Amino acid sequence: MSEKKDMEYWRNPSIQGVRSLGINYGQVGDNLPPPDKVLDLLTSLKLTKARIYDTNPQILTTFANSNIELIVTVENQMLPVIVDPQQALQWVTTHIKPYFPATKITGIAVGNEIFTDDDTSLLGYLVPAIVSIHGALARIGLDKYIQVSTPNSLAVLEESYPPSAGSFKGEVSSAMSQFLQFLSSTGSPFWINAYPYFAYKDSPNKISLDYALCNKNPGMVDPYTKLHYDNMLYAQVDAVVYAMSRLGYGGIEVRVSETGWPSKGDPDEVGATVQNAAAYNRNLLRRQMSNEGTPLRPNTRLEVYLFALFNEDLKPGPTSERNYGLFQPDGTIAYNVGLSALATSSSTSPASISLTSSATKVIKPQGLFYSNSPFKPIKFINKLYSTGN
Template sequence: MATLLRRVVMMIHAFLLFSFCFSVYGFLRGVASLGINYGQVGSSLPPPDRVLDLIRSLKVTKARIYDTNPQILTTFAKSNIELIVTIENQMLPVVMDPQQALQWVSTHIKPYFPATKITGIQVGNEVFTDVDTTLIGYLVPAILSIHDALVQLGLDKYIQVSTPSSLAVLDESYPPSAGSFKSEVSGVMSQFLQFLSSTGSPFWINAYPYFAYKDDPNKISLDYVLFNKNPGVVDPFTKLHYDNMLYAQVDAVVYAMYRLGYAGIEVRVSETGWPSKGDPSEIGATVENAAVYNRNLVRRQMRNEGTPLRPNMRLEVYLFALFNEEMKPGPTSERNYGLFQTDGTMAYNAGFSALATTSSTSSASISLASSAAKAAKMEYQILMYWLLVFFMTF
């Protein structure tokens, strides 16, 4: 009998150890699905080395920049931060030429890789909806040329090529199952999706539930767009339940690709965020709403969630943005999406644990690490309780 009891105890210890490790593994995967956009349209931004420290303090392992700033690429070397770089829209007519594309990759990527962990090249930004409609014709040739250049240099296995699109590329987005691309871009979009399908690259979408709420605050629930508890909506055709707008927008993109004959392409969110300040007409642009949106989104990422249509495919999301960029044109909101001010002080508490203490850091800051520890502790306690019940029953 004593031998049997010892075996039972050993099994319990092994099971507890496995469960605890699984909990920690889940936390690490959750953080790995979160990135941040590092824009530089500001006059007094911190130097790249301070920015790197700030990103590390947020426990974020992925970042995206809107150019190939050599100072940033050099600073991020050996940091283990995965970096996505961007080819500016005006460069598309140039890099569509294979020789120019090879020259661009040889100059802007090869010297820094692999010390700098460049994992993606975004060819342009929101080209499908750019006011310069001539850019659409350059997009796919430019993407193909950049990819071919990576192949020639042996980098294609490490660096994916794609382009981020605005949600405005959709003709229909509600309900999600009605998602479809605008007819005027469907031809080029099909060519682009064929490339993504053949290379295993993701479709990136800039999705902002804030815009939908601002345009129709009387019909759209604020809790629904902020990830707060709410009744949600049910797609009348698929019967899938959505408790937040971002996931509905992502699934609308998936359905739009279905309609063009592409079903296996992963969708990732290249930009999403909420402004902490806006003009009087920009309803909902407040510090409180920005904090709630990003905080709730971070919590969702901790859960390693997928969308209702793809529940088992972790949704990768890049928050917009690291800094308020005071030199951006347009409405006030455009200059106030940052988690931090240009001097490095926190604009509001978004649920990260900033190790680089600043004067405006709130004592109520929610640490990703501490949240994971609490979750693991709770799982451990629950597991202990049921194992005790099982043991007493045995």
């Protein structure tokens, strides 16, 4: 594909598939398929968005001249280095410029869950690093095409329930305000790693499984806004919107950079089953096919990246960490989630979704880092705040 045609893509995208659905594709495994096989899989499923957790040159090269839009990542340990504008320019010149525009890099994640990282020293580097990376993109003329942000754990919230009570933790408010100012000035999204699974696992006797899984259920009504929520993910997203509004930033888009449900877990990981994983991801897929928005922003489709493409056998932590994949390392599907609907005509009824053999010739997992901070216990508040919306 010529550079002229590549640049034209950015102005008039016309890609098949569900535009608001992406997938997390990592490399933490010793039995993973090569990137060309992964590209074949994504293409067969008509998935057009993927997120990786580094800037693996083999992946970036392989995905050139494809319809896959990529979000790439600056690893956490690099933040103190790229605070220096010259180092940031060197990073962009080395890791982005050689591949763009043939490889459709649409976003750069600067770190992952820095606001809640155990290494609190990194937080001071975050916004300066983000500004430096964006400045480097601007110097070579790519800031118009590549957004810069950072994925956040839901644990960054002090209050998350009801959604209208959403607020950020006080200890991050200063850095968060600076971050939101950057997002507002550049039109970049706030990325959140949101896992209803964590909330259900921690309080299975208090939280409805159907509500967490996006199954049919009575839902809940926010007592202040009177908005009705029929699933926890949308409530979590809107809590973030309200939290940003409290700091004076009501117009920033929220995108879900990770969400998923494990198909297997340890004995104490309640709800980690194949049936629940299939239900959550299948329900989410159906909603994405309808380009749904949240109750607070019903006319803005919610962009979601599923976690994850593969099970990853080298991920540390509990059993669930290695079992978020839609596919097994040997190429078989982990469970029927219905992705084949993306490979058929847009008139396919979501009710008849089923995974076909065209998607079963898969590959093996590669790593991702999902939000490993426990879901903060939900709390009510007795005061209604102005949201600024």
